[in-house]
Structure formats: C-alpha cells, structure tokens
Amino acid sequence: MKFLGVDYGEKRIGLAIGDDEIKIASPFGILENKNKDFVLGGIREICFEEDVGAIVIGLPLTMAGGQGPQAEETMAFVNFLKNNLAVPVETEDERFTSVMVDKLMAESKVKERDAVSAMIILQSYLDKK
Secondary structure (H helix, E strand, C coil): CEEEEEECCCCEEEEEEEECCCCCEEEEEEEECCCHHHHHHHHHHHHHHCCEEEEEEEECCCCCCCCCHHHHHHHHHHHHHHHHCCCCEEEEECCCHHHHHHHHHHHCCCCCHHHHHHHHHHHHHHHHC
C-alpha cells in the first residue's frame, strides 16, 4: 500500500510518498496552504493519481509528549481530512524531525525542507510497520 506523508504548516505543506512493501519514503513536493478547500483538492488529487491508501501526518508534540498550540492546529487539520476524505489518516510523532532534516539537507541536494520533513515523518512510520 502507498502512503502520503504530510508535514503540515500554516503556509506550506510538505509531502512525501512511500509504501509498505519497500519501506522507503521519498520527498514528493510542496502544497501551498492557501485555504482548506485548495489543500483538500490537492491532497485528494494526489491520493487518486498516486493510488494512496493512507495518509500519515506529522504531529508536533512537545518534548514532554503533550499537545501545544501547533499540535492542536495540526489535529484540527487531521480531523478535517478525516471528515472529507475516504482515505484513512493517521499521525506520527515528529518531535525530532527538525534535527534530522538539517542533517539530511546538509548532506544532500534536496532543497525543499518541508518535503524532507514529510519524508522523515513517513519513513519513521514505515519503519514501524
């Protein structure tokens, strides 16, 4: 099954694609967060074109594991997608994503930080399957 990894942001949403067969996530691109309908349409189109079976969204928990304002905003987005898509939507803890993104970007030619973040979120999820 294919998965769409999502790094939700107020202005930009990072995207990654991976599957549970080869268990490798790759950066897919960026979706501008213009408004909910625009984002929903973009994600719906990607799910259709890429035959996505589930969406994994990074949840920015506090270091203590709680939900701050950013996590609450992300959960509102998660619930919006759950209510408007037929594809299952799950969350993945993204507490240490920023450190890994900085390291990967220093070592690679990939320049889209949001897409790399989505890739790390999805890879973490796939590694547990």
